[in-house]
Amino acid sequence: MASVDIQSLFTNVPLEETTNIIVHGLLNSNEIPHHLNEKQITKALQLLRFPKGKSLAEIITTRYGRPTLHVYRRTEKDYYKARKLECDIEFLKRCKNSDTIPSFIKFKVHSQNFLSSHTYKSWLLKLLNFEIKSQTRKLSRLNNNHNNHVKSLKSECSYIDYQCLICMLHTNTDKKFVNVRKRHQKKLLNLGIDVSKKIKPEKVIFYLSNRKVTTEESELLALGLDFGFPIMNIKYENFFLGFERICNRISRFNIFGNDSISSIHNKISAVAKNAYHLFCRERRSNIETNSYHLNLLSNLRDDENLIITKPDKGRGIVLLNREEYNMKINEILNDITKFRLLKTNIATHILKLEDKLNRYLRSIKDSIGESVYNNLFASGSRPGVLYGLPKIHKMGNSIRPIISSIGTFNYNLAKFLVPILTPKTKNEFTVENTKDFVYDITALKFNEPVVMASVDIQSLFTNVPLEETTNIIVHGLLNSNEIPHHLNEKQITKALQLATIDSVFTFNDNLYTQTDGVAMGSPLGPTYANAFLCYHEKVWLNQCPDEFNPSLYRRYVGDTFLLFKNCSQVEQFVLYLSTKHPNLKFTYEIEQNSKLPFLDTIITKDNGRLTISVYRKPTFTGLGINYSSFSPKLFKLNSISTLINRAYNICSDYVSFDKEMDFLLNYFTENSYPSKFFYKILRNFLNKKHSSSTPVLSAAKDLCYVTLPYLGHRSFSIRKVLQSIFKDTFPQTDLRFIFKTTTTIRSLLNKTKPLPFALRSCVVYQFKCSRCNSRYVGSTTRSLQHRILEHMGMSYRTGVLLSSPSPSAIREHCYSTGHPLT
Structure with a gap:
């Protein structure tokens, strides 16, 4: 060792x-x-x-x-x-x-x-x-x-x-x-830019989902669903569609100068092509700039169990579980007194509804005229789409059902009827807007004590009885001799029934129909609600006992402002209203500390008069259009001037107006607006209000609206060139541009299923022969399934081969060559 x-x-x-x-x-x-x-x-x-x-x-x-x-x-x-x-x-x-x-x-x-x-x-x-x-x-x-x-x-x-x-x-x-x-x-x-102020995510995002959201995702969502990014991709045909519409519109204008229609078309085409090529060069830098945010949003979109939407009231973002969302929607649809499940083919049922409307239109074509008939004629329509908005301000976060009716078979008919029925939606008790309400209220003076109260009708639209309201409207039109186009009682009744009763919509690939009540989202919703209440409230107020009859009654759709002598009369009056119609349920609110909120105002009793200032509900989150959003500056300017004008019309004195301006300054600062920008718009607004200017009279011009995707500074260059072309050639026309921000957080998070190809209409399609290189390109305003069956020589209603079908180049090619028609 x-x-x-x-x-x-x-x-x-x-x-x-x-x-x-x-x-x-x-x-x-x-x-x-x-x-x-x-x-x-x-x-x-x-x-x-x-x-x-x-x-x-x-x-x-x-x-x-x-x-x-x-x-x-x-x-x-x-x-x-x-x-x-x-x-x-x-x-x-x-x-x-x-x-x-x-x-x-x-x-x-x-x-x-x-x-x-x-x-x-x-x-x-x-x-x-x-x-x-x-x-x-x-x-x-x-x-x-x-x-x-x-x-x-x-x-x-x-x-x-x-x-x-x-x-x-x-x-x-x-x-x-x-x-x-x-x-x-x-x-x-x-420079007027306060970076210390910004919207806090916890103030605008409502977490009702099990998904854990990162800090980066929260800060991005806190910008709002309408926040825009520089456009990253655009289809060739969509870009040129707006320019094609300009060319189609100018064909009926009178030309001044030496240019011809073809030369003007060439100038517009050159502007469009140059702008598209410049966009393609800048597209790569836009993608690189937004790649980080795109990855965050794609992760949220790919989560199948997550629904991201806006709240029912106020601006914000709601995250909730898809399973819970579907369960709450199905609870609403299971109400057999309001909705019914249709176990039929969607395309077939839509065609039946179109035929039903078109048969009626043919019967009154001579009365309404060719142009109205063509506008109301149903072709290539689609079912409505049901979606829900969470009521974050209520216990349980229930869902408000909304039906998107744009493109349905009776949508144009409903829009056509709205101005006709509008006179029947007004009486001495209704107010059209907040400005009229403020004018009426501030003019009041009272020597005796009064109690302010507001009454609200629960779920008004879905509880409006269709048949009863239709009869009320028709009898009102007959008594006043205001039925348009010389229609008789039966014809106008049929029109109202077609516009309301047969509405259908889809949810989770199932087809439903609403059996009673006006659909939320229908153009006739507010009209029917107002007509129903205008008729009944006159009778109810005339029959109301003097012991609790209100001294003032003003209603805006389902919200009513009232004045009473004492508090006990409020409850008596609401109990009285509750016995008048089985469909209606009422809630009420009494003033607190001599103040009562109504619509977007707060009313205060002050020495025998009522003063008014701006009111915001507890659902107000402070979220607006962020200044750094990729959208036209005019939108941001208008967002400020609109709220300033609203405050000016509502506030009954300059003290409350000054307080509202302080609030708006802080509101826009938190949304990244420079304070100097706000003060500039406020100064211009007040100068216009307090300076007398003589209006300059000029000849009215034909307005020509053009919708184009927003491309930043490139869009204004396009506008400048096109306006110079129109100024020289079409001085009688005023060319107005509407720039749309296509790439928003909402669009990038969109999970809505597109319509099946068979139900799509207003499309360009291509047929390619399976045996040879022959191709056929066509377009149709009807549903694609309808046009395909027509090419095949089959009935689009029964699917049976027709003995004498309409001519088809595709079918003739297949028969002559022996190639299969597939």
């Missing part, structure tokens, strides 16, 4: 080598104590390797030499410059998104009038974009240099020393950056 001893072991252990061995061993074995991470261990070792009180430069020079110290200083300098440059670019982008130009970008001009010109503003924007691009290129070069210096430092230092130096570099830079960020925030605040 022998023994071996190591002389002076402790003093001869290589500290650096042993430290590296320990750290790597702990990391590889996942045995780091107290759940510390590598950075925390490095921080602890930093105190050992680079103790306080000793010069960092001396330690690096002693261990590795002056060249390594030089590399470290360059690394530190480049890292700080890169971080500061990132902060500068972020500042410039915030200014660009807020349409605000930093003072160092602005240049002096000779004439002050030039400062407000479009040319000056466009050059400022170009300079700002150039500054962002040049700083971005500079940042890329700095990052490359920094990465090279980091590699060099890593190769020259030990692992532990390298980690310690990088940790110290980041710590020192973060300390310096506190002042840099404060300086940028102060600059933004001077």
